[in-house]
Amino acid sequence: MKICLICPHFLPHIGGGEQLVYDIAKNLIAEGHEVRVVSSGSGGVVGHVPYEGIDAYYYGWRILFGHPVVRGRDLKEHIRWADIVHTAVFTPAIPSLRLARRYGKPCMVTVHEVIGDKWYWFVKPKWKAFAFKWFEHHVCKPRYDAVHVVSDSTKKDFEKYIGKREGLVRVYNSSHMPPAESYLSEQIDFRSYFGLSDGEKGFLYFGRPAVNKGVFVLEEAIAELKRRGQLTKDVKFCFVLSAQPADSRTQLLSRMERDGITDSVIIRDSLPRLQLFKVISGADYVVVPSITEGFGFCAVETCSIGRPIIYSNGGSLPEVVFGKTLSFENRKAESLADRLYEVMESGDAAFVEIPEKSFEEKAMTAQIMEMYKKLLKQ
Numbered sequence: 001m002k003i004c005l006i007c008p009h010f011l012p013h014i015g016g017g018e019q020l021v022y023d024i025a026k027n028l029i030a031e032g033h034e035v036r037v038v039s040s041g042s043g044g045v046v047g048h049v050p051y052e053g054i055d056a057y058y059y060g061w062r063i064l065f066g067h068p069v070v071r072g073r074d075l076k077e078h079i080r081w082a083d084i085v086h087t088a089v090f091t092p093a094i095p096s097l098r099l100a101r102r103y104g105k106p107c108m109v110t111v112h113e114v115i116g117d118k119w120y121w122f123v124k125p126k127w128k129a130f131a132f133k134w135f136e137h138h139v140c141k142p143r144y145d146a147v148h149v150v151s152d153s154t155k156k157d158f159e160k161y162i163g164k165r166e167g168l169v170r171v172y173n174s175s176h177m178p179p180a181e182s183y184l185s186e187q188i189d190f191r192s193y194f195g196l197s198d199g200e201k202g203f204l205y206f207g208r209p210a211v212n213k214g215v216f217v218l219e220e221a222i223a224e225l226k227r228r229g230q231l232t233k234d235v236k237f238c239f240v241l242s243a244q245p246a247d248s249r250t251q252l253l254s255r256m257e258r259d260g261i262t263d264s265v266i267i268r269d270s271l272p273r274l275q276l277f278k279v280i281s282g283a284d285y286v287v288v289p290s291i292t293e294g295f296g297f298c299a300v301e302t303c304s305i306g307r308p309i310i311y312s313n314g315g316s317l318p319e320v321v322f323g324k325t326l327s328f329e330n331r332k333a334e335s336l337a338d339r340l341y342e343v344m345e346s347g348d349a350a351f352v353e354i355p356e357k358s359f360e361e362k363a364m365t366a367q368i369m370e371m372y373k374k375l376l377k378q
Contacts, residue, residue: 001028001033001034001083001084001372001376002033002034002035002036002081002082002083002084003028003033003034003035003036003082003083003084003086003372004035004036004038004078004079004081004082004084004085004086005021005024005025005035005036005037005038005086005087006037006038006039006075006078006085006086006087006088006092006096007021007037007038007039007087007088007092008039008040008042008067008068008070008088008090008091008092009039009040009042009043009068010022010037010039010040010043010051010056010058011043011051011052012043012044012045012051013039013040013042013043013044014043014273016112016173016294016295016297017088017110017112018043019173019176019297020110020150020173020174021037021039021088022051022052022054022176023173023174023176023361023364023365024086024364024365024368025037025054026052026053026054027361027362027364027365028365028369029053029054031365031369034055035054035055036055036056036057036078036081036082037051037054037055037056037057038056038057038059038074038075038078038092039056039057039058039059039068040058040059040060040061040063040068040070041058041059041060041061042063042068043058045058046058046059046060057074057078059071059074061074067090067091068091068092069091070091070092070095070096071095072095072098072099075092075095075096075099076099079096079099079100079103079105080103082105083105083376084105084106084108084372084375084376085097085099085100085105085106085107085108086107086108086109086110086372087107087108087109087110088109088110088111088112089109089110089111089112089136089139089140090135090136090139091139093109093139093140093142093144094138094139094142096109097109097142097144106145106146106375106376106378107144107145108144108145108146108147108148108371108372108375109140109144109146109147109148110148110149110150111140111147111148111149111150111154111158111294112150112154112294112295113150113154113157113292113293113294113315114136114140114154114157114158114160114161114162115132115133115136115157115292116133116136116157116160116161117133117161118291118292119132119133119136120133121212121291121292121331122211122212122291122292123211136161137161137162140158140161140162141162141163143165144167145167145375145378146167146168146169146371146374146375147165147167147168147169148169148171148368148371149168149169149170149171150170150171150172150173150294150295150316151170151172151294151295151296151315151316151319151320152170152316152319153293153294153315153316153319154170154294154295154316155168155170169367169371171364171367171368171371172295172320172359172364173295173297173359173364174359174360174361174363174364174365175297175300175301175304175359175360176361177301177304177305178273178274178277180305182274183274183275183277183278183281184278184281186274186275186277186278188271188275188278188279189278189279189282190202190204190238190278190279190280190281190282190283191282193268193279194236194238194266194268195266196236196238199234200234200235200236201234201235201236201284201285201344202236202237202238202283202284202285203235203236203237203238203283203284203285203286203287203310203340203343204238204239204240204279204280204283204284204285204286204287204307205218205237205238205239205240205241205286205287205288205289206239206240206241206276206279206280206286206298207240207241207242207298208241208242208244208245208248209241209242209245209248209249209252210245210248211248211291212290212291212292213289213290213291214288214289214290214291214312214314214330214331215239215241215248215252215289216252216255217289217291217312217331217332217333217336218237218287218289218333218336219252219255219256219259219261220333220336221289221333221334221336221337221340222237222259222261222264222265222337222340223255223259223260223261223333224333224334224337225337225340225341226259226260226261226264228337228341230337230341230344231261231264232344235264235344236264236265236266237261237264237265237266238265238266238268238283239265239266239267239268240268240269240270240271240276240279241267241268241269241270242269242270243269243270253267277301277305280301280302280305280307281305281306281307283307284308285307285308285309285310285343286302286307286308286309286310287309287310287311287336287340288302288309288310288311288312288317289310289311289312289328289336290311290312290314290315290317291312291314291315291330291331292314292315293314293315293316293317294315294316295316295320296315296316296317296319296320296321299311299317299320299321300320300321300359303320303321303322303323303325303357306323307323307324308323308324308325308326308343308348308351309321309323309324309325309326310326310327310328310336310339310340310343311325311326311327311328312327312328312329312330312331312336313327313328313329313330314330314331315330320357320359321354322354322355322356322357323353323354323356324348324351324352324353325351325352325353325354326339326342326343326350326351326352327339
């Protein structure tokens with residue numbers, strides 16, 4: 001079988017969607033199938049440049065609002081070659097579908113998340129939120145031959161905002177965790193990276209400083225603890241923040257200054273993957289306050305590493321967490337502040353134990369293959 005995977009970004013551009021395409025591609029190749037990955041050059045690579053044995057084609061598409069402007073002419077030869085066209089939201093989906101129809105190839109789309117009316121929660125002004133909602137609907141609405149969603153939450157939102165659809169299948173992403181010894185051997189550690197002294201407890205947030213990731217809800221919760229007089233010197237809130245989006249990062253740091261919580265907050269920059277996992281493994285508690293989440297890699301990685309997690313009940317997070325868990329009401333800083341204080345007072349006793357969950361690559365690939373086979377039969 002020849003499969004063409006067309007995605008907005010691909011490794012070395014780092015992200016959950018990029019990892020998903022990589023996992024699908026490498027497992028299909030291992031089973032003897034031919035695979036091409038077609039993507040933008042957002043990771044700093046342009047041209048026909050194989051990536052770890054995967055036949056990858058990177059094009060210098062212009063990036064607009066974080067998404068590549070896909071040129072149909074760059075896709076033609078790859079879609080002609082393929083038996084199956086597997087694309088993804090957002091911008092590659094429509095050009096891929098149109099060309100697949102032209103050349104008589106079945107086209108499947110992966111939808112990581114459907115936000116719908118929730119755009120208004122975190123995008124201002126309203127006209128901009130409306131534009132994003134309209135574009136999302138425009139991309140998801142066409143009759144693809146199959147629709148792959150990555151969680152039950154995404155499936156529910158697809159049916160709510162786009163409509164019920166035959167061929168809509170939930171297949172969880174795989175959690176691509178390296179062996180524990182590979183990251184535990186890293187020289188870095190949580191306490192020294194953040195400069196914590198003996199006896200200090202550290203709550204960790206890691207990821208992008210984006211509004212939909214709930215980082216501003218966390219900042220408000222810390223400020224609420226300060227207003228209540230519940231912040232103590234032996235508790236630190238530790239942030240591993242990526243540089244982008246730069247304006248959101250700047251706004252976040254300004255709010256921390258405004259609210260007078262900088263004595264309780266420690267900011268550090270992003271780390272390579274294995275070093276990040278080593279830091280997570282040493283955190284006392286991890287906070288994942290996402291407002292929307294299609295799958296929730298940060299949560300799954302935290303739980304897989306075995307750290308207690310405080311998470312919002314938004315999106316797919318309740319589906320994927322396990323181990324020592326504690327939820328708060330999505331978007332509610334007061335609710336998060338209550339949970340943080342419970343943990344500050346009671347420690348691990350505040351958490352609820354959820355049995356382990358599995359998100360294996362082979363299981364994911366087998367389900368994707370079943371979708372491909374069904375398309376070819378049709």
